[in-house]
Amino acid sequence: MSVRSTLAEIAPLVLDRSGLVRAGFPKRAIPDAVRTGALRRLRPGRYIDAAFWNRANDRDRHLAAILAANPPHAHTRTDSAGGDPGRLLSHLSAATLHGLPVWSRWIRAGSLTPDPTTLHEVVPPGAANGGSPSTRRHRLPLGDAEVVRIEGFRCTALHRTVFDLARTEPFAVALACADEVLRRTARVRYRVDHEAWDAWRRALLERAARLPRGRGVRAVRALAALAHPLADSPLESVSRLRLLQLGIDVELQYPVPAEDGGTLRLDFRFVGLELFGECDGRAKYVDEELRQGRTADDISYAEKLRYDWVCGTTDMRGVRWGAAQAASADRLAARLRAFRVAVPGTATLSYGSEVADFLNRLPR
Numbered sequence: 001m002s003v004r005s006t007l008a009e010i011a012p013l014v015l016d017r018s019g020l021v022r023a024g025f026p027k028r029a030i031p032d033a034v035r036t037g038a039l040r041r042l043r044p045g046r047y048i049d050a051a052f053w054n055r056a057n058d059r060d061r062h063l064a065a066i067l068a069a070n071p072p073h074a075h076t077r078t079d080s081a082g083g084d085p086g087r088l089l090s091h092l093s094a095a096t097l098h099g100l101p102v103w104s105r106w107i108r109a110g111s112l113t114p115d116p117t118t119l120h121e122v123v124p125p126g127a128a129n130g131g132s133p134s135t136r137r138h139r140l141p142l143g144d145a146e147v148v149r150i151e152g153f154r155c156t157a158l159h160r161t162v163f164d165l166a167r168t169e170p171f172a173v174a175l176a177c178a179d180e181v182l183r184r185t186a187r188v189r190y191r192v193d194h195e196a197w198d199a200w201r202r203a204l205l206e207r208a209a210r211l212p213r214g215r216g217v218r219a220v221r222a223l224a225a226l227a228h229p230l231a232d233s234p235l236e237s238v239s240r241l242r243l244l245q246l247g248i249d250v251e252l253q254y255p256v257p258a259e260d261g262g263t264l265r266l267d268f269r270f271v272g273l274e275l276f277g278e279c280d281g282r283a284k285y286v287d288e289e290l291r292q293g294r295t296a297d298d299i300s301y302a303e304k305l306r307y308d309w310v311c312g313t314t315d316m317r318g319v320r321w322g323a324a325q326a327a328s329a330d331r332l333a334a335r336l337r338a339f340r341v342a343v344p345g346t347a348t349l350s351y352g353s354e355v356a357d358f359l360n361r362l363p364r
Contacts, residue, residue: 002099003063003096003097003098003099003150003151004151006059006060006063007063007067007151010048010052010060010063010064010067011067013048013049013052013064014042014046014047014048014064014067014068015046015047015048016045016046016047017030017045017047020039020047030047034047037050038050040053042064042065042068042069042117043065043068043069043134046068046069048064048068052064057103058103058105058113058114058116059096059102059103059116061116061117062092062093062096062103062116062117063096065116065117065118065119065134066089066093066096066097066119066153069087069119069134069135070086070087070153086153086154087119087121087153087154088121088122088123088142088147088154088155088156089119089120089121089122089153089154089155089156090120090121090122090138090140090155090156090161090164091120091136091138091156091161091164091165091168091169092114092118092120092165092169093119093120093121093155094120094155094156094161094164095161095165095177097150097151097153097155098150098155098158098161099180100161100162100165100176100177100180100181101173101176101177101180101234102165102169102173102177103116104173104176104234106323106324106327107170107172107173107176107234107238107327108170108172108173109327109328110327110328110363111170111363117134118133118134118135118136119134119135119136120135120136120138121135121136121137121138122137122138122139122140122142122156123137123138123139124139124141125139125140125141126139127139138164140164142156142160145157146160158181158185159181159200159203159204160207161177162174162177162178162181162204162223163204163207163208163220165177166178166204166216166219166220166223167214167215167216167217167219167220168215168216171219171222171223171241171362172237172238172241174219174223175223175226175227175237175238175241176234176237176238178223178227179227179228179229179231179234179236179237180234180237181200181227182197182200182227182228182229183229183230183231183232185200185229186200186229187229187230190230190253190255190265192229192230193229197229200227201224201227204220204223204224205220205221205224207220208220208221208224218354218358219358221354221355221358222351222354222355222358222359225351225352225355226240226241226244226351226355228240228252230252230253231252232253232267235279235280235322235323235326236252236267236268236279238323238326238327239267239268239277239279239321239326239332240252240268241359242326242328242329242332243268243270243277243332244347244348244351244359245329245347245359245360245362245364246329246332246333246336246343246344246345246346246347247343247344247345247346247347247348248270248271248273248336248343248344248348249270249271249272249348249350250268250269250270250271250277251268251269251271252267252268253265253266253267254266254268254269254276256310256313256314257313258309259309264306264309264310266278266310266318267279269316270341273341273342274315274316274317275316275317275318275319275341276310276314276316276317276318276319277318277319277320277321278318278319278320278321279320279321279322279323279326280303280320280322319335319336319339319341321335328363328364329362329364330364333345346360347359347360
C-alpha cells in the first residue's frame with residue numbers, strides 16, 4: 001500500500017484524549033487501557049488502537065508515530081502562514097515518507113532494528129536540545145532545496161535523505177534506498193538516463209566534499225560509486241552488494257532473446273563466467289497481488305521453462321538464491337561454492353581501491 005493510502009488509513013486511528021472520549025472511550029479508563037494493552041500510547045496524550053498496532057509492520061507503525069507527533073493542525077500549515085511550520089523530519093522518518101525500503105528486517109541482518117516509535121528530525125546547528133526519548137534530533141544546516149513536503153509533512157528532500165541514510169544506516173539499507181531513488185529518477189523501463197545518473201552522483205559527492213572528515217563520508221563515496229538504476233528490488237540491490245564483496249562483478253538486467261520473440265531479463269550475468277544469477281523473494285510465490293491470479297505452481301512451472309530456455313540457448317548455467325542467502329556475504333558465498341562457482345572471497349577492484357577497502361570492511 002502506498003504511503004498516501006496508509007496515512008489515510010491510520011490517521012483516524014490516532015486519537016488524543018478528547019478523540020477517545022468522542023469515540024465512546026471513558027476518560028478515566030484510558031490509563032487502565034494503556035496498562036492492559038488495549039491502547040498503545042504513541043506520544044503524551046496521543047494513542048492508537050492496540051489491535052492495529054499489533055498487526056502493523058514497522059513502516060506502518062512509524063507512519064503512526066509521525067501522525068501522533070504531527071497533529072493535523074501542525075502538519076498542514078504552510079511556511080508562509082507564520083508561526084511554527086511543524087517538525088522537519090529526516091533520516092528514517094523522511095525515508096519512510098518517501099517510500100524507501102528502510103524497514104526490511106532481513107536487510108538489517110546482524111544489526112539492530114530501529115524502534116519504529118522514534119522520530120528523526122532536523123534542527124538548526126545552534127538549537128537547544130529539547131529532545132525526548134522518542135525523538136532523535138540532528139543538528140544540520142539545510143538549504144531551501146533540501147526541504148520538501150509530502151502529504152503535508154515537512155521532510156528532507158529525496159537526495160538529501162539518501163545522503164543522510166548513507167552516513168547513519170547499515171550500508172545495505174542505504175544502497176537499497178539509493179537504487180530505488182535512481183530507479184525512479186534515472187531509468188525508464190530498461191533504458192538508463194545517464195545524465196540524470198551522473199548528476200545524482202555529482203550532487204552526492206559534492207555534499208561529501210563539504211564534510212571531508214565527517215562521519216560516514218566513506219560510505220557516501222562508496223554509495224556514489226555503487227548505486228545503480230537497473231536494480232529492480234532491494235533483494236537485487238543487496239545481492240549485488242554481496243557479490244561485489246565476494247569479488248564477483250555482474251551485469252544487471254542481462255537481455256536474452258525469448259522463445260516468443262520478446263526479451264527475457266536476467267537479474268545478473270557474472271562477468272567473465274558462463275553463469276547467470278537470479279534472486280527471488282518468497283513473496284513472488286505467495287503474495288496474491290504479485291501472483292496476479294496465478295498459483296504458486298503456475299509460477300514455478302513458468303520459471304522452470306524460462307530457466308531451461310536460458311540455459312539451452314546461451315550455454316550458461318544458473319544459480320538461484322533468496323533473501324536468506326543474500327543477508328550476508330558468507331551465506332551467499334557458501335551457496336555459490338555449493339554450485340561449484342569460483343568465489344574470490346575479497347572485494348572487486350573494479351570501482352577502485354578505496355571502494356574495495358570499504359567493501360572488505362563491511363560485515364560479512
